[in-house]
Amino acid sequence: QVQLVESGGGLVQAGGSLRLSCAASGNIISIHTVGWYRQAPGKQRDLVAALAYGDTTNIADSVKDRFTISRNNAKNTFYLQMNSLKPEDTAVYYCAADELTVGPLGAGSKRYWGQGTQVTVSS
Numbered sequence: 001q002v003q004l005v006e007s008g009g010g011l012v013q014a015g016g017s018l019r020l021s022c023a024a025s026g027n028i029i030s031i032h033t034v035g036w037y038r039q040a041p042g043k044q045r046d047l048v049a050a051l052a053y054g055d056t057t058n059i060a061d062s063v064k065d066r067f068t069i070s071r072n073n074a075k076n077t078f079y080l081q082m083n084s085l086k087p088e089d090t091a092v093y094y095c096a097a098d099e100l101t102v103g104p105l106g107a108g109s110k111r112y113w114g115q116g117t118q119v120t121v122s123s
Contacts, residue, residue, distance in 0.1 A: 002027055004023070004024055004096070004112055005115070006114040007021045013121070014086055015085065016121070017085065018082045019081050020036065020079065021078075031098065033109075035098075036069060037095075037096060038092065048080065062088075067082050092119075093119050097112050099112065
């Protein structure tokens with residue numbers, strides 16, 4: 001089991017910055033990928049950024065050059081630094097962690113979610 005606790009959302013003006021944090025606890029050693037997703041009202045939850053073991057990153061085109069994903073292994077925490085925010089970045093942001101699982105049918109993955117944090121960008 002993995003538990004995730006998010007912090008750092010809020011209201012910011014367009015052009016501003018925010019940093020989201022996600023503290024992980026539990027079976028941390030089994031986590032192979034961490035990421036951030038967002039969901040605007042009436043829309044599906046989409047990937048914003050992901051960071052895999054070996055520091056491979058996957059950043060959505062809509063936020064490339066503005067958002068950065070990183071982690072601090074000593075603190076068991078990962079972050080989403082958001083710069084040059086736009087009103088269209090307004091959404092609930094969720095952190096996620098993928099845990100490696102091994103069972104009778106082989107290796108798999110289980111995803112855990114944070115509670116979500118609201119980010120609102122005013123124009």
